[in-house]
Amino acid sequence: MSQLFRHLPSTDRLLSALEDDPLAPAVPRPLRKDLVTEYLDTLRAAIRDGLLTDPEELEPERLMAGLHALLRRKGGPRFTRVLNATGVVVHTNLGRSLLAPEAMEAVQQACQHYSNLEFDLSTGKRGSRYSHVEDILCRITGAEAALVVNNNAAAVLIVLDTLASGREAVVSRGELIEIGGSFRIPDVMARSGARLVEVGTTNRTHLHDYENAITEETGVLMKVHTSNFRVVGFTKEVTLSELVPLGRAHNLPVIEDLGSGNFFDFAHLGMGEETTVQRSVASGADVVSFSGDKVLGGPQAGIIVGRREIIEKIKRNPLNRALRIDKMTLAALEATMRLYLDIDEARLRVPTLAMITASAQELEAKAVQLAETLRNRLGKAAEVDTCPGASRVGGGAFPERDLPTTLVRIRPMGCSVDALKEALLATTPPLVGRIEDEHFALDPRTLAHEEFEPAAEALAQAIAQAGA
Structure with a gap:
């Protein structure tokens, strides 16, 4: 056994062999050294356990194949293609939506060069990053104004924090969904400072349930699209078109969380009715929020559209600074939205829609x-x-x-x-x-x-x- 231990090459010898080996996987030198040490420790354990008994197997040339395999397995990036x-x-x-080629090109340009991220080229002064996507989002959805944050949970958080912090948010019990990773709508609402008021039952909620819950403490009336489940059978839900007039009558904003919102009407493909963002805006919702990286097929983002007066309030919320998107998201989102200006082109070019x-x-x-x-x-x-x-x-x-x-x-x-x-x-x-x-x-x-x-x-x- 001691003879076998003496045949083990040194760490430096294996590192030198890797430096001269064109087939060795590219691994940063500090990590490569750690993996060589780990490999030698494995060989020592094999010698002690009697699994390795032939000194010739310990020649550096014989060890390189196993070392290559370890470098490939542990030396590469943890975040990888699948x-x-x-x-x-x-x-x-597995990463949700794939980006269109136009969006990937836009991200590369944003990373490779300086940009007008917050620079107004018409005045030469500081500008707003949201101006690059606000007009196009309004054109597609029919909304008066728009804002983008880093995901839809953040969108719901900042909307409620702006409109209902310290006040009540009225929502149907059947719409208190849990989304992936055990994140629940009631938990997000609680973090916003809004006090949840549940109305109706799991399977049936009526307009009078909302009306009876309205008090001087009410801040918003809220709908949450149950995108990840369905309640069927003896059911009743209040539509947005029903809820909006109630909100108007009591001077209360009506907000809708669409979750996985979309601009494409899938009904004619036989996939059933799925609310579009345009339909929610047309129904009169004051604020509509939805994800950018689900059915929409863009980057991770929480998109907020609605009435200008309310969107401006949300923009001024200090949370907006913490939740804002970066230049890569902005570039990918604008490129994706440009494709949606021609819905037939979007169906071909946006990978999610095409699939x-x-x-x-x-x-x-x-x-x-x-x-x-x-x-x-x-x-x-x-x-x-x-x-x-x-x-x-x-x-x-x-x-x-x-x-x-x-x-x-x-x-x-x-x-x-x-x-x-x-x-x-x-x-x-x-x-x-x-x-x-x-x-x-x-x-x-x-x-x-x-x-x-x-x-x-x-x-x-x-x-x-x-x-x-």
């Missing part, structure tokens, strides 16, 4: 092509076929609606489906799919054509690893 084959378009855990509205025929053709790519790469290592399946919009939108698709199913020969799924999390890039009917399934709705080959390579790596 291939999404789940069929969930707005996948919260949601892809036809069953398109997806069947993609599945056939993906299956052929996999068969050519995997050979006899797996059986590959296709079958009808269902995708989801995700992001809390259309929770009860399946989108028809064609799945590509893989049954590996040398390992279990569960082992394959786990091994795919360690490939470069990782591939995330789902298990259905004893198969590992890929949904082409959320895989771009250019991702077919990387997906096939990931599967080949994972099958070999899981079956080893």
Whole structure:
């Protein structure tokens, strides 16, 4: 054992070998040194446990393959690309919406060069960052004014803090939703300083429930779009069109949190009624808030539109400084909004819209092509076929609606489906799919054509690893 320990190369020797090795993964030197030390500690443990007994295995040339593998596994960025084959378009855990090429170009320009972020080119004086998107948001939604903060929870927070801090916010009990990560609307409301007043019941709320709750302490009447669930059966809800006149009669602002708001009317695609931002504004809501990075298909942002008088109050709230968006978000949002000026162009250019509205025929053709790519790469290592399946919009939108698709199913020969799924999390890039009917399934709705080959390579790596 002592002889084996003496054969271990030094840390400096391995570091020098990596410096001269063109195949070594690029890792910052301090981290590379830590990983070399970790690798040597692993070898020492293997010697002590009797798992490593041949001195020749400790020659630096023999150790490089294992060291490369460790550098790839632990030396790269923690935040990395993932291939999404789940069929969930707005996948919260996988980064939500993908940006359009125009938005990505705008972000690059904003990062690479100085800009007029808060500089008015017409006067040469300080300007407002919101001016770059306010006009276009108003044009699309029909609102008088607009403001953007860093996400929709922040939007709800600053709206309530401005209009109802220390006062009451009246909302239907059936709309007190919980969103991802255990964030609940009542908790956000409490942080704003507003006092929650629940009216109605879980399944039925009437206009008189709101009216009976109004007192001198009432600050706002609020609606929350139940985007991530549905209550069906014996139900009744108060529409925005009903609530607005009540607010006007009592001089109370009516606000609506749309959650995953959208500008595109999906009803004609057979996906059911889903409120658009334009419809909420037209119904007379004083303030409407919604996310930029869900069905809208833009960057993470909380967009607030509504009456100018109220939006100006929100802009002056000191919280606005803490919640404001940065130049990258601003650039991506403006580029995305410009696409929405032509809704037909947006449907083609905004990836989220394109994926949601892809036809069953398109997806069947993609599945056939993906299956052929996999068969050519995997050979006899797996059986590959296709079958009808269902995708989801995700992001809390259309929770009860399946989108028809064609799945590509893989049954590996040398390992279990569960082992394959786990091994795919360690490939470069990782591939995330789902298990259905004893198969590992890929949904082409959320895989771009250019991702077919990387997906096939990931599967080949994972099958070999899981079956080893």
